[in-house]
Amino acid sequence: MSNLFEFACRMGDNSLVLGHRVSEWCGVAPVLEEDIALANIALDLIGQTQLWLGLAAEIEGSDRDADALAFRRDVWDFRNLLLVEQPNRDFGHTMMRQFLFDAWHFEMLGALKGSDHTQISAIAEKSLKEVTYHLERSTDTVIALGDGTEESHNRMQNALDRLWPYVGEMFLNDDCDHIDTSSLRPAFDARLADVLGQATLVQPDSTFTHKGGKTGARHTEALGHMLAVMQSLPRAYPDAKW
Amino acid sequence: MYAQMVKSTGQGVKSLDEMDPQERAFQERINAGDKIEPKDWMPAGYRKTLIRQIGQHAHSEIVGQLPEGNWITRAPTLERKAILLAKVQDEAGHGLYLYCAAETLGVTRDELTEMLLDGRMKYSSIFNYPTLTWADMGAVGWLVDGAAIMNQVPLQRTSYGPYARAMVRICKEESFHQRQGFDIMMKMANGTTAQKRMAQDALNRFWGPSLMMFGPSDGDSVHSAQSMAWKIKMNGNDELRQLFVDQTAPQAEYLGLTIPDETLNWNDEKGGYDFAQPDWDEFFDVLKGNGPEAANRMEARNKAWDDGAWVRDGMMAHADKKRAAKLAAE
Numbered sequence: 001m002s003n004l005f006e007f008a009c010r011m012g013d014n015s016l017v018l019g020h021r022v023s024e025w026c027g028v029a030p031v032l033e034e035d036i037a038l039a040n041i042a043l044d045l046i047g048q049t050q051l052w053l054g055l056a057a058e059i060e061g062s063d064r065d066a067d068a069l070a071f072r073r074d075v076w077d078f079r080n081l082l083l084v085e086q087p088n089r090d091f092g093h094t095m096m097r098q099f100l101f102d103a104w105h106f107e108m109l110g111a112l113k114g115s116d117h118t119q120i121s122a123i124a125e126k127s128l129k130e131v132t133y134h135l136e137r138s139t140d141t142v143i144a145l146g147d148g149t150e151e152s153h154n155r156m157q158n159a160l161d162r163l164w165p166y167v168g169e170m171f172l173n174d175d176c177d178h179i180d181t182s183s184l185r186p187a188f189d190a191r192l193a194d195v196l197g198q199a200t201l202v203q204p205d206s207t208f209t210h211k212g213g214k215t216g217a218r219h220t221e222a223l224g225h226m227l228a229v230m231q232s233l234p235r236a237y238p239d240a241k242w
Numbered sequence: 243m244y245a246q247m248v249k250s251t252g253q254g255v256k257s258l259d260e261m262d263p264q265e266r267a268f269q270e271r272i273n274a275g276d277k278i279e280p281k282d283w284m285p286a287g288y289r290k291t292l293i294r295q296i297g298q299h300a301h302s303e304i305v306g307q308l309p310e311g312n313w314i315t316r317a318p319t320l321e322r323k324a325i326l327l328a329k330v331q332d333e334a335g336h337g338l339y340l341y342c343a344a345e346t347l348g349v350t351r352d353e354l355t356e357m358l359l360d361g362r363m364k365y366s367s368i369f370n371y372p373t374l375t376w377a378d379m380g381a382v383g384w385l386v387d388g389a390a391i392m393n394q395v396p397l398q399r400t401s402y403g404p405y406a407r408a409m410v411r412i413c414k415e416e417s418f419h420q421r422q423g424f425d426i427m428m429k430m431a432n433g434t435t436a437q438k439r440m441a442q443d444a445l446n447r448f449w450g451p452s453l454m455m456f457g458p459s460d461g462d463s464v465h466s467a468q469s470m471a472w473k474i475k476m477n478g479n480d481e482l483r484q485l486f487v488d489q490t491a492p493q494a495e496y497l498g499l500t501i502p503d504e505t506l507n508w509n510d511e512k513g514g515y516d517f518a519q520p521d522w523d524e525f526f527d528v529l530k531g532n533g534p535e536a537a538n539r540m541e542a543r544n545k546a547w548d549d550g551a552w553v554r555d556g557m558m559a560h561a562d563k564k565r566a567a568k569l570a571a572e
């Protein structure tokens with residue numbers, strides 16, 4: 001598989017898996033405004049998936065299209081970060097996961113915008129507009145709930161502690177990454193320190209990180225269940241067009 | 243409809259001569275096609291009936307997210323997933339506009355929500371039915387949004403300004419939903435044997451419940467008569483049901499699907515279809531809370547509300563802190 005194909009799958013699978021997770025909130029968010037905002041974020045991410053996986057399919061040049069990549073690959077062929085496949089648990093985990101990913105995604109797309117690969121640069125530029133808004137929103141939510149009531153504070157701290165071991169993978173770098181992802185860390189860390197400070201949350205000390213999502217070497221158990229649901233129709237009716 | 247069997251004051255419609263001068267002036271404005279605005283005087287019964295009707299309509303949009311949300315995580319292509327997400331997001335938006343319209347009448351969104359959650363207020367019977375296959379996403383858009391449009395288009399001319407304006411925004415999106423639903427049905431009806439079977443099965447299950455959306459025959463219901471005099475109900479239930487059947491029967495034929503009614507037949511004399519009434523016993527069972535998914539719908543909404551309490555409290559607490567800090571800085 002070419003490095004570029006691998007990279008487009010990484011980007012597309014991140015937005016697909018996170019978009020799917022966020023869409024699980026449909027109709028059951030804490031307030032109506034959140035229902036609307038979460039649907040909007042999921043919608044943006046699914047739109048970005050179409051672009052990245054469309055590019056991956058084009059690079060591959062066989063008979064698979066974006067839908068075939070999304071709905072006919074199994075767990076070991078997914079290339080998303082472990083962070084985005086983590087289950088929703090509660091609204092606090094969902095928004096903390098969103099903030100951590102958005103803060104990385106924002107830097108990542110900003111760097112990709114400067115790529116000399118015209119399609120990558122164009123997708124990054126379009127996505128960056130959407131992700132700028134996602135980041136604004138998840139930042140505000142993390143600050144508000146971190147600095148809200150005792151209960152909301154504790155829940156947000158728990159979410160951060162629980163998700164922290166999945167942060168490091170975003171900055172691991174290999175030949176398939178179109179840019180040096182480790183170079184994004186200083187800007188990410190600076191933003192994190194600022195936001196967590198306002199949210200009165202404490203950044204965990206540990207530097208341990210789980211890995212294996214973006215390489216596909218070892219996903220968490222959660223991804224298989226997600227795919228079982230997500231891919232059920234195309235798998236059960238392989239000849240059907242929808 | 244989304245607001246079914248809404249009881250108005252129920253004393254029968256007064257003639258202009260029987261009204262006191264204030265009420266008479268109000269009725270004359272309505273007769274002249276004026277819009278009533280939140281600050282205007284209005285009879286207590288008008289206000290109360292509107293709160294019930296708009297509230298029930300808003301709740302229907304909210305609960306209506308659930309049967310379609312049931313398939314968002316299983317949408318079979320990226321495009322279908324995006325379209326369905328956008329649709330369900332629209333429905334949440336409709337709920338929001340309608341709650342805002344209701345709030346202009348002096349009730350809060352939280353009060354209305356509490357009334358939904360403890361069963362004092364209802365939502366449309368249709369959302370108590372399950373969505374069992376992907377074809378149901380087609381049937382819901384085609385039939386359920388289609389039936390909703392029948393009643394909501396005339397409501398754009400309703401006498402209460404904020405309600406009428408909410409309807410204008412909503413109707414634009416509803417007709418888009420109906421087209422999308424029909425598009426899914428086309429794909430299914432022209433698809434594999436299994437897909438055709440899903441499409442016919444969806445029509446079989448949603449036909450009767452869709453006819454029920456218009457409510458039982460108004461007959462000589464005093465509630466309907468009063469609501470029509472106030473122009474918060476624009477058409478009779480049977481009249482809208484007939485329009486719906488007349489519009490839908492040729493569409494089903496075009497799809498190559500069979501409406502589950504052997505008596506369905508074009509009647510040249512009346513210029514419309516003859517058709518069988520849906521099972522009204524089932525309808526009243528559903529209204530009593532015995533819909534096939536009723537308990538699950540209410541459980542899901544109650545759980546969302548209860549689980550979300552810490553989030554709402556946290557947001558409020560933070561907003562209060564920010565306000566206090568800003569005051570202290572001034």
Ligand SMILES: [Fe+2]
Pocket residue numbers: 303332333336412416
């Ligand atoms: Fe709606």
Ligand SMILES: [Fe+2]
Pocket residue numbers: 303306333386387390
């Ligand atoms: Fe609707």
Ligand SMILES: [Fe+2]
Pocket residue numbers: 333387415416419
């Ligand atoms: Fe709709």
